[in-house]
Structures are given as C-alpha cells and as structure tokens.
Amino acid sequence: MSRDEIDPEITALAFEAALKELETIVGRLERGDVPLEESIQLYSRGDALRRHCDKLLKSAEAKVERIQLAEDGSASGTAPLDVD
Template structure:
C-alpha cells in the first residue's frame, strides 16, 4: 500500500467508505470546478483501493478462522457486494 497516502492508510474501513461517499456526492452534484473534480476523483480512487485492501484482509482472516489444525472445517469463500 505504498502508493496510498498515510492519512488514508490510517483510516478504518468505515471512515474510508464515508469519505468515499462524500466524494461521490460532491462529484455527482456537478458543482465542483474541473480541477477540484480531478483531485476528488483521484482521492476517491485511493480510498476505493484502500477499502478493497481492507476487505481482502478481512476475507483472508475469516478464511483462516474457518480452518482447524486438522484442515478445513467448512471454509467458504466470502463475497462482498
């Protein structure tokens, strides 16, 4: 996650999603000047990448929890929407 700024890396999944939702709302309003829109879009892509990494990490942890010392005990793939 080296290309994601430290302020985003420190965000929880929920905080990053909230920030992303605010960005989407601003962009959808069409009220931001072009340069601001580009900056918002760029930050939004970084927030999305961060959220995806958080979800992948959570999925991996969930899959590990379904394993016992004797092998799989019903590991299921977690699919996010």
C-alpha cells in the same frame, strides 16, 4: 507518489471512515457543481480511498473461515473460506 501507492493519511483510516469519505466524494462529484481542478483532486482521492477499502476488505475475507462439519453434523474444524 505512484498510482499504486496510497497516501499514509488514507492508509491510517479505518474502513468505515474511508468508506464514509468516499461516499461524500462520490456525492459531490455526482452533483456536478465542483470546479474541474477540484473534481480531478476529488477523483484522485476517491480512487485512493476505494483501493484502501478494497485492500481492507480482502484482508478481512482472508481471515474469514468456514466451519467444516463432520458426518453427524457436529463442527469438526475450520478451513479457509472460498470466496471465488
């Protein structure tokens, strides 16, 4: 599997589950008590989880819209949210 591909097990995770697992991995790595080989595996999985979370967040941002107001202050429609 290339670096850009995400394990199907990870892509099946909801954002909250992926983020929770990522936080657990970060905590274990920060403690520094994980053997080197396991650290490498955890780092790799953590990177995949991070990319998955990022993809889900970008997808959610694309769905968010901002409300456009008419001159009288009433809602006149919606437009894509500018996230830049």
